[in-house]
Amino acid sequence: MAVAGAENKSDEPQITADSSGASQSTMHKTALEAPSQGASSDTTVPDVAPFAIEDDKPALRIPLPRFILLASAICLGFFLALLDTSIVATSLHVIAIEFQDTETIYWVALSYTLAYLSCAVLFARISDVIGRRAAVLAAYVIFIAFSLACGWAQNLPQLIAFRALQGVGGSGLYSLTMIILPEVAPLNYQGVVSSLIGIVLAASGVLGPLIGGVLTQYASWRWVFWINGPIGGVSVVAFYFIWPEPEYLPAFHPRKWKEVDFLGAFLLVAAAALIVFPFQNSGVEGGNWSSPRFIAPLVFGVVSLTALFVWQWFVERRWPEKFASTLPMVLLRNRAYSATVIHATLTGFPYFVAIYTFPMRFQVVNGKNPFEAGLMLLPMLAATALGSLIAGAVNGKVHKTAETMGLGATLMLLGCALETTAGTGVAVEGKVLGFLVFVGVGFGLVAAGGTMSGIYTSPAREHATAQGIIAQVRVLGGSIGIAASSAILSVEARKSLGGGGVNPELLLHTGGSVLTPEQQEGVRVVYTAALKNDMIVCSALLAAAVVAAVFVYQKGRLPTGEVMKKRVGEEIARVREEKRRTIELAIANGELQVKPPAGGAPKQEV
Structure with missing residues (x-):
C-alpha cells in the first residue's frame, strides 16, 4: 500500500505561468494547492474584510478575555x-443665543x-x-480632529461645517x-454582541442630552465637543494595541480601490441630503409646503434615489x-432584509424625535x-438597556428577530400614542416620563433585533455592507424626524405666536424670565401642540413598522450558531467556484499552462 505523504509530486499536473501571467500565477497556485499531508496548514490571514475565504480551516476565535x-x-x-x-x-x-441665530440652529x-x-x-x-x-484608525483621526475643531468654532456656519466633517x-x-x-x-456570543450594540445605542442616545446638559450648565457648550479628544485618544490607543493577530481574524482577502462604487456613494449622499433639507427648511419658511424651495430639492432627492437604484441594477447586471x-x-431582493431596512428607517424617526424634542420641552415648558x-x-435609558438585554x-x-422587532415597534407605538395626552402645566407630569419607558424598551428591542436580522439575512460577502445600510437608514429616518419636528414647531409658533408683533422664533428661544406670563403660557401651548403633532406622526410610522416586522419572519429558522456556519460554508463554496472559473479563463487565455506529470516516476510502495 502507499505510504502517506510519500507520493512523488512529479506525478501531479503542474500549473505554471508564462511571463505575461507571472503575477497571477502565484495567486492562483496559492488558491489551488493544498498543503501536503504532514505539512503545516497554517495560513497568514490579513486583518480585512469577509470577501474571499482562502482556506477551509476557519480562523481561530479570539480568547474571551481579549475579546x-x-x-x-x-x-x-x-x-x-x-x-x-x-x-x-x-x-x-x-x-x-451665543451665535444669535435661532432659525438654522438645528x-x-x-x-x-x-x-x-x-x-x-x-x-x-x-x-x-x-x-x-x-x-477604524482613520475614522478615529477624522472624528477626534473635527470634534476639537467644533469646540473652537467662531460662528454658526463654521460649527455646522465642522460638525459635518466630524460626522464623516x-x-x-x-x-x-x-x-x-x-x-x-x-x-456562542453573537446574541451577547447584539445586546451590547443595542445597549450602547440606547445608552448613548439618552446619556447624550444628560452629558450635554451637565457640560453646558457647569462648563461650556464647547466642552460638548472637546470631551471627545481625551476619551477618543484613550480609545484609539487601546484599540491599536488590542487588535488581534491575523490567526484570530476571518480568513478573507481585500477588494481593490477600483471596485469601490463611488458613484453609488455620491448618489446616496445626494438623495439623503436633498430629501432631508426641504423638511428642515420648510420650518424656517413657516411651513410653506408648496414653495419651490421645498418641492425642488425634494424632487431632486427622489431623482437621485431613483438613479441610485438604476445604477445598482446596471452594476449587478x-x-x-x-x-x-x-x-x-x-x-434588497431578500424579503427579510428589505423589511429590516424599512423597519430601521421607520423606528429611527420617532427615536430621534424623542431624543431632541423632550429635552427641549423639559426646558421650555417645565x-x-x-x-x-x-x-x-x-x-x-434604563428601559432601553432592558429591552436590548431581553432581545439578546x-x-x-x-x-x-421578527417577533422581537414587532414587539419593540408596538411598545414604541404605545408610548408615542400616550404622549399625545401631555398637558401644558409647568410641573413635570409623571405620565410623560412613564410613557417614555415604553419608547425606551421598544427601541432597545428593535435596535438589537435589527442588528441580528442583518447578520442572519445577509450573505457573508455582503455582511459589511448589510450592516452599514441598516445603520445608515436608521439615522436617515432620525434626520428626517429632527427636520420634520423642527418644521412642526415653527409652524405652530407662527400660527399661535405670530400675531403679537414679536418674532415667534425669538419667543421660543427666550428665557422665561423676560417673557410676560401670557407669553410664557403661549410658548407652553405651542410646544405642547407641536409635541402632540410629532407623536401623531410617530405613531403612524410605528404602525407601519409593526407591519414591516411581519415580513422579517422566515420559516425553518436555524440555531444562531448554525446560521453563522451556514453563511461561512456558502461563502467557501462561492469562492471556490469563482477561483475555478478564474483559473479556467487564465488557462484559456494562455496565462497559465498545465504540464503533464513528469515521465513515469512510480509511486513508492511498501
Whole structure:
C-alpha cells in the first residue's frame, strides 16, 4: 500500500505561468494547492474584510478575555460617535443665543447626522479595501480632529461645517463596530454582541442630552465637543494595541480601490441630503409646503434615489465583478432584509424625535435647566438597556428577530400614542416620563433585533455592507424626524405666536424670565401642540413598522450558531467556484499552462 505523504509530486499536473501571467500565477497556485499531508496548514490571514475565504480551516476565535478588551475599546469609540448624535440636544438653546441665530440652529444636529448616514456604507466598503483596523484608525483621526475643531468654532456656519466633517468620522466608528464585533466574536456570543450594540445605542442616545446638559450648565457648550479628544485618544490607543493577530481574524482577502462604487456613494449622499433639507427648511419658511424651495430639492432627492437604484441594477447586471456596489441588489431582493431596512428607517424617526424634542420641552415648558432636562430621560435609558438585554436573551439560541422587532415597534407605538395626552402645566407630569419607558424598551428591542436580522439575512460577502445600510437608514429616518419636528414647531409658533408683533422664533428661544406670563403660557401651548403633532406622526410610522416586522419572519429558522456556519460554508463554496472559473479563463487565455506529470516516476510502495 502507499505510504502517506510519500507520493512523488512529479506525478501531479503542474500549473505554471508564462511571463505575461507571472503575477497571477502565484495567486492562483496559492488558491489551488493544498498543503501536503504532514505539512503545516497554517495560513497568514490579513486583518480585512469577509470577501474571499482562502482556506477551509476557519480562523481561530479570539480568547474571551481579549475579546472583552477589544469589544470595550471598539464600543467606546462607537459610544462617542453615537453620543454626538444627541449630545447637542440640550445645548442647542445656548448655542443659538451665543451665535444669535435661532432659525438654522438645528443644522448643528442635522449636519452631523446627514454626514453620518451618508458615509456609513462607504466606510464599510473602504474597510474592505484597506482593512478593518486601518479604517477604524482613520475614522478615529477624522472624528477626534473635527470634534476639537467644533469646540473652537467662531460662528454658526463654521460649527455646522465642522460638525459635518466630524460626522464623516463618526459614520466609520458606527458602521465598522457593527461589522467587526460579529466577525471576531465567538459563535456562542453573537446574541451577547447584539445586546451590547443595542445597549450602547440606547445608552448613548439618552446619556447624550444628560452629558450635554451637565457640560453646558457647569462648563461650556464647547466642552460638548472637546470631551471627545481625551476619551477618543484613550480609545484609539487601546484599540491599536488590542487588535488581534491575523490567526484570530476571518480568513478573507481585500477588494481593490477600483471596485469601490463611488458613484453609488455620491448618489446616496445626494438623495439623503436633498430629501432631508426641504423638511428642515420648510420650518424656517413657516411651513410653506408648496414653495419651490421645498418641492425642488425634494424632487431632486427622489431623482437621485431613483438613479441610485438604476445604477445598482446596471452594476449587478453588467459589471458584477467590477464594482462592489453601494446598495447590493442581492440584499434588497431578500424579503427579510428589505423589511429590516424599512423597519430601521421607520423606528429611527420617532427615536430621534424623542431624543431632541423632550429635552427641549423639559426646558421650555417645565422650566428645567439643561442638566435637569437630560436627567429626565434616565428612565428611558434604563428601559432601553432592558429591552436590548431581553432581545439578546430571546435570540441567543434561535433567532426570533421578527417577533422581537414587532414587539419593540408596538411598545414604541404605545408610548408615542400616550404622549399625545401631555398637558401644558409647568410641573413635570409623571405620565410623560412613564410613557417614555415604553419608547425606551421598544427601541432597545428593535435596535438589537435589527442588528441580528442583518447578520442572519445577509450573505457573508455582503455582511459589511448589510450592516452599514441598516445603520445608515436608521439615522436617515432620525434626520428626517429632527427636520420634520423642527418644521412642526415653527409652524405652530407662527400660527399661535405670530400675531403679537414679536418674532415667534425669538419667543421660543427666550428665557422665561423676560417673557410676560401670557407669553410664557403661549410658548407652553405651542410646544405642547407641536409635541402632540410629532407623536401623531410617530405613531403612524410605528404602525407601519409593526407591519414591516411581519415580513422579517422566515420559516425553518436555524440555531444562531448554525446560521453563522451556514453563511461561512456558502461563502467557501462561492469562492471556490469563482477561483475555478478564474483559473479556467487564465488557462484559456494562455496565462497559465498545465504540464503533464513528469515521465513515469512510480509511486513508492511498501
